[in-house]
Amino acid sequence: MVGTGYVGLVSGACFAQFGHDVTCIDSNAQRIDALRAGAMPIWEPGLDRLVAENVASGRLAFTGMLGPPVAEADAIFIAVGTPARRGDGHADLSYVYAAANEIADAMNGYSVVVTKSTVPVGTGRAVAQLIRMRRPEADFDVVANPEFLREGAAIDDFMKPDRVIVGVESERAREVMAQVYRPFNLIQVPVVFTGIETAEITKYAGNAFLAAKITFINEIADLCEKVGADVHDVARGIGLDGRIGRKFLHPGPGFGGSCFPKDTVALVRMAREAGAPQRLIETVIDVNDQRKKRMAQKVIAACGGKVAGRRIGVLGLTFKPDTDDMREAASLEVLPALQAAGAEIRAFDPQGTREAERLLPGVVLARTAYDVADGADALVVLTEWQEFRGLDPRRLRSLMRTPVVVDLRNIFDPVVFRSLGFSYEGVGRK
Ligand SMILES: NC(=O)c1ccc[n+]([C@@H]2O[C@H](COP(=O)([O-])OP(=O)(O)OC[C@H]3O[C@@H](n4cnc5c(N)ncnc54)[C@H](O)[C@@H]3O)[C@@H](O)[C@H]2O)c1
Numbered sequence: 001m002v003g004t005g006y007v008g009l010v011s012g013a014c015f016a017q018f019g020h021d022v023t024c025i026d027s028n029a030q031r032i033d034a035l036r037a038g039a040m041p042i043w044e045p046g047l048d049r050l051v052a053e054n055v056a057s058g059r060l061a062f063t064g065m066l067g068p069p070v071a072e073a074d075a076i077f078i079a080v081g082t083p084a085r086r087g088d089g090h091a092d093l094s095y096v097y098a099a100a101n102e103i104a105d106a107m108n109g110y111s112v113v114v115t116k117s118t119v120p121v122g123t124g125r126a127v128a129q130l131i132r133m134r135r136p137e138a139d140f141d142v143v144a145n146p147e148f149l150r151e152g153a154a155i156d157d158f159m160k161p162d163r164v165i166v167g168v169e170s171e172r173a174r175e176v177m178a179q180v181y182r183p184f185n186l187i188q189v190p191v192v193f194t195g196i197e198t199a200e201i202t203k204y205a206g207n208a209f210l211a212a213k214i215t216f217i218n219e220i221a222d223l224c225e226k227v228g229a230d231v232h233d234v235a236r237g238i239g240l241d242g243r244i245g246r247k248f249l250h251p252g253p254g255f256g257g258s259c260f261p262k263d264t265v266a267l268v269r270m271a272r273e274a275g276a277p278q279r280l281i282e283t284v285i286d287v288n289d290q291r292k293k294r295m296a297q298k299v300i301a302a303c304g305g306k307v308a309g310r311r312i313g314v315l316g317l318t319f320k321p322d323t324d325d326m327r328e329a330a331s332l333e334v335l336p337a338l339q340a341a342g343a344e345i346r347a348f349d350p351q352g353t354r355e356a357e358r359l360l361p362g363v364v365l366a367r368t369a370y371d372v373a374d375g376a377d378a379l380v381v382l383t384e385w386q387e388f389r390g391l392d393p394r395r396l397r398s399l400m401r402t403p404v405v406v407d408l409r410n411i412f413d414p415v416v417f418r419s420l421g422f423s424y425e426g427v428g429r430k
Helices: 006-017 029-036 047-056 067-072 094-106 123-134 154-159 171-180 196-227 231-239 260-274 279-302 331-340 353-359 369-373 393-399 414-419
Strands: 022-025 060-063 075-078 111-115 140-144 164-167 191-194 311-315 344-348 378-381 404-407 423-425
Touching (some): 006 047, 006 060, 022 067, 029 060, 060 067, 067 094, 075 094, 075 171, 094 123, 111 123, 123 140, 140 164, 140 171, 140 196, 171 191, 196 231, 196 260, 196 279, 279 378, 311 369, 331 344, 344 369, 369 393, 414 423
Parallel strands (some): 022 060, 111 140, 311 378, 378 404, 404 423
């Protein structure tokens, strides 16, 4: 497994749990040292135990040296990052190609090289060409096997996925992939074999659809706010229609994270180049960007039009609960805008503090949720961590200087908060 981040580490540990022998490789030496010492470089529920168990069983190992494990491997997964390229938004494939070059040099005997990273159409073929040019005699196939796990539920998603997509062109490679995923036969997970391009597009299409679904309900929430309707009832009302489904209809400050923003932009770029523009997704990106920018204004408006010199408490900094991942989080947009307007910010996140220290200069990071309420002129909910739902509104009220709540995830009960004298502002509901 080349790349030991959210996808590589989880996939590697889960494959080991299936009974495969796995070596996780990373070019970041600190990451490997930490893993060898039993420390997790990322926070994902249950991951520390799963890794420890499989290391103890001898099925999972970590190394910075790609050569030896790649020479022995039947399947080599590339799970390195594919961030948006600066300037044009294309997926930056430099890490994928660097890994492919190293793999080419180390391969020995028949090997299947699998792209697990999210990569634009044509990358699988480009990786094959790159390896062939470097090692014309190498015996290998390239497979596209995009990953669909969600941070925060990654282990469960990997062990019990809705489906596995495998883009493959040779019978030999198909047989290796069938062996890799054989444990899924027992629990009847559909393993869908497709062409390589189809598998690559499937990943982008899936993420773009989900990003569109969130953006749809966010715009409906805006309309609900204007006309006095309740977006949750609307979401339930439409979601009970089996063609629509109830998931991903929760309004908020706009989507973020390590995947949707970069994958929607990459899809749009790739589609324009292919001469099949994705106008719907172009609009989704634009609507979402505007929304994230507007959220700071919503907070300022709730504070009576100005926040200069005011203290604002923020609950949640990560892009969603149950992860320490801050990539493209709404907090990175909203908090600097509030600081620029003169607010003093104190924030709490159960797992995001380490990243936040680096990414949010000037924000005071508190140790508990109640600490951020202490002396605050407004309390803003940015991430719906489960533990925030149970906060005692009376205690919050007694701590705050001004009882203003801006709940951008609708986790609190407006009736309760208003009855205690709070000015309460949610998303898409009265
Ligand atoms: N994070 C998610 O929820 C998620 C879900 C599905 C798919 N994906 C996709 O999976 C891919 C990986 O995402 P991630 O979130 O795990 O990234 P990440 O940034 O957490 O991890 C990437 C790792 O790859 C390592 N790396 C980079 N180049 C390397 C090389 N040449 N050799 C060895 N290691 C190298 C980095 O040091 C890093 O540890 C991306 O394409 C992403 O779009 C991510």
